Amino acid sequence: MELHHLRHVLAVVDHGTFTAAAAACHVAQPSLSQSVRGLERELGAELFHRAGRRVVLTAAGEAFVPAARDALWAAEEVRTQVAAVSDVVAGHLDLVALPTLAIDPVAPLVGAFRQAHPGVVVRLAHPDSTRELVERVRSGASELGVTELPVAEGRLVTVTMGRQELVAVLPPGGRAGRRAGAGSLALAALAREALVTLPVGTSTRDALDLAFARAGVQPRVAVETDQREAIVPLVLAGAGCAVVPRPMAMAASGEGVLVRSLRPPLWRDLGLVRRPGVPSPAAQAFLAIAADRA
Amino acid sequence: MELHHLRHVLAVVDHGTFTAAAAACHVAQPSLSQSVRGLERELGAELFHRAGRRVVLTAAGEAFVPAARDALWAAEEVRTQVAAVSDVVAGHLDLVALPTLAIDPVAPLVGAFRQAHPGVVVRLAHPDSTRELVERVRSGASELGVTELPVAEGRLVTVTMGRQELVAVLPPGGRAGRRAGAGSLALAALAREALVTLPVGTSTRDALDLAFARAGVQPRVAVETDQREAIVPLVLAGAGCAVVPRPMAMAASGEGVLVRSLRPPLWRDLGLVRRPGVPSPAAQAFLAIAADRA
DNA sequence: TCTCATCGATAGGTGTGCCCTATGACCGCT
C-alpha cells in the first residue's frame, strides 16, 4: 500500500468515475483501474461495486475512505512540519558556545534571533573545552559554534565575528587598583597579584597563560575554579584579581569591582564555526544576524 | 512522497545507521541512501547530518519523525478499518426487501444476523416495487434483495428461501367470515367481498390479481392504498377484506381480524437476489443465516 | 602514527513494474 493508491481511490470517490479520476490524477484510465484493483487485492476486499456505468462504494470502501483521508492528511502534515522548519517558523537551532562567550556576543545574538523567529527554539550547549565544541559541531550535534579563533579543525567553515578584549577585574581598595589608577594595568603588575582563574584547558585561561609567557612573567594563581559564576564574587571578597571578557567585566562593575585594561591589551578573535555545506534555514538566519552585528 | 520513503527514514532513525536500516527494510544500503536522498530533495530539506560514521537528525528531521510515524500509523489504520469490515465486526450490510416481507422473513433474519455480528449496521431499504428492488441490487446500492421469485433479471443470482402463503383477513362478524366458518375461503367468495388492497404494481397485488384471473372471477376493489399500515385497521373498521402474507395476518389476528386460507391456496416463492461474484463477508454471513433457516 | 574495519556515497548495469495506447465488452440513453 502506497500513498498513490489512496489518492487514486479517493479520486474515484470524489469524481464518481474511474475516467474522471484518472484525468484528475494525470494518469491514463487503465493505469488507475490497475492501481485500484491491485490495492483491492492487497487489502483482500473490493472497495467498489462495478455496476456498469457507475461505481458504488462497498461497505469496505465506506470504511476505507475516511481512514485514507486521514492518512493522506497525515502525510501532508509531514510536509507542513518540515516546511515550517525550513521557513524558520518552527523547529530548533542547536548552538554551542564557549561559556565565557555566553554573555557576549551570544546572548544578544540569540535575543535578536528569537525576536525574528519566535517559533524556533534555540538550544545552547555549553562545552567544557574548545575541543568538545569543535567535536559537537563536526558531528552535527550542534549546527553552529561560537568560539575563539582560530580553531584547530580545517574541515569546518569559520566566520569571523570581530574581537573581544580581556580585561582585569580588581577588588575595590586593593593594591593593584591603587597602582593602576584609572588607566591600564601592566601584565607584570598583574602577575604580582593573586589570581582567580579558570582551570588550564579553558580558552580564557590558555589565552591568559600565553600572554603572561610572552611578557616573560609567571602568574600567581590563588584560586582555580571551573565555576564561572564564582569568579566575580571571589574578586569582590578579596580572594584575588581575575581576567575576564570586557562585557562580563562591565556587568560586574555595577557590583563594585574595578575594571582595568591590560598593558599590552589582551584581545582574542571570536567567530562562528559550522560544517561545510548549506546550513539549515535557521542557521542561515542566525548567521545573517551575526553578520549584521559585526 | 510515498509511504516507503517514510518507512526508510524511520528505519534509519530507529537503527542508527543506513546500513542497519537497509537490512531491516530488506533493501541494499545504496538503495536506501538514494531513497532518503530523493525524499530530502523533494522536501527541500536535509533530514540527517551525515557526520562520517554516524548520522544525526537535523532540526527538519526532528520535525519529520513524529509526523511520519503518525502518517504510517494512519495508513495502517486504513488496513485495520477494511479488515474490520472483512471480518464482519464493523461496517454495514445493505439490504432491500419488499415491504410485505419486512415482517417475515426479513425481521427474524436481521435479528439473527445482528446477534451474530453486533458491530455491523444493517441498512434496510424499502423499494416501491420489485423493479426498484432489482435495480438497487443490480446497481450495488443494496447488496442483497429479499423478494418474490422469480425476478425478471437474469443477470442476478437467485437463492430460494421457501414459500409464503397469502391468506385472507376478514372483519369479525362479516358475511365472509360466517360463510367460511373455520375452514378456507374460496377465491370466488372473496371476489364478492369488498377488497382493501395495495395499488397495481406491488407484488402482493399482482399475485392476487393473477389468482383471481385464473379462477375466472373479477375482484371488487373497495379501497386501494399504498399505506400498508392502514390495511389491518381498514379491515377491522369494516371497510372490506384483504389478502396479506400469513405471518402478517397472524400478527393482526390478535387485534381481532379473522384469518382464513384461500381455496385454492395462494402461495408465493420467496428468495434472495444478489449480484454475481463473491459477496462481501457480511453478505456471506447473512446468506448463511438465511440458508440455515430454510 | 599506521593500519584496518566499517560506514555512507557513487557508478554502472539490470530487471521489475508501472504507465501508456489500443481494443474489447458492456451499459444506458436516445
Added chain:
DNA sequence: AGCGGTCATAGGGCACACCTATCGATGAGA
C-alpha cells in the same frame, strides 16, 4: 437499434528502483 461512454484487458515500452562493485572517509586499535 445505434451510439456515446465507461471500465476491463492485452501488450509494448520506458522509467525507476534496485543491486553489485567500488571509492572515500572516518574512527578505533595496535
